[in-house]
Amino acid sequence: MKIFAFAGSNSSTSINRQLVRFVLKSFPNEEVNLIDLNDYLMPLFSVDLEKQGFPQEAHQFLSNIEEADIVICSLAENNRSYTAAFKNIFDWTSRINVKVFQNKPMFLMSTSPGGFGGGNVMAEASKFFPQFGADIKETFSLPKFYENFDLENGIINPELLSDLNGKIENFKNQI
Ligand SMILES: Cc1cc2nc3c(=O)[nH]c(=O)nc-3n(C[C@H](O)[C@H](O)[C@H](O)COP(=O)(O)O)c2cc1C
Numbered sequence: 001m002k003i004f005a006f007a008g009s010n011s012s013t014s015i016n017r018q019l020v021r022f023v024l025k026s027f028p029n030e031e032v033n034l035i036d037l038n039d040y041l042m043p044l045f046s047v048d049l050e051k052q053g054f055p056q057e058a059h060q061f062l063s064n065i066e067e068a069d070i071v072i073c074s075l076a077e078n079n080r081s082y083t084a085a086f087k088n089i090f091d092w093t094s095r096i097n098v099k100v101f102q103n104k105p106m107f108l109m110s111t112s113p114g115g116f117g118g119g120n121v122m123a124e125a126s127k128f129f130p131q132f133g134a135d136i137k138e139t140f141s142l143p144k145f146y147e148n149f150d151l152e153n154g155i156i157n158p159e160l161l162s163d164l165n166g167k168i169e170n171f172k173n174q175i
Pocket of ligand 1: 118
């Protein structure tokens, strides 16, 4: 099974990327393509620019999804919504194929330092990603990242870890 994974952040110290990496440990035998949004930097989307053609990075992002069996991602929240880095990729790719996520089963996550764990971006993505072809099987939001996550051990809060592990098992049972 091929996994396409990403964090919806272009931060070199992304906490969402750390969460994705932690969850990927539960898929030790699978082929993983964990990308960095910084490798998909494109000009700011505009309807004028798209008349000149689509950046190769947008096609590549879609190809990554096409080649994968499942998608595992964690979205960073900026001003209650997607980061600009992710939204730009989302906008470009949706103009090539509105079903960006190509009906792949998705494990959708978010985390933030605050107590809502990126709950706003999670609500937005949970509601609207299905319109863009995401087959969301499970979701998980990790609140208070810096209290509940440790670089060496991952999630250190037993209740949150148990919740996540249950969701990973549910996800695996559905794919
Ligand atoms: C411009 C900006 C806006 C932010 N807005 C929110 C927000 O609305 N909600 C939230 O929970 N955190 C917000 N944060 C804090 C982010 O959750 C925090 O920077 C987190 O580390 C982002 O995830 P990342 O490390 O994966 O990039 C914001 C941070 C920035 C820089």
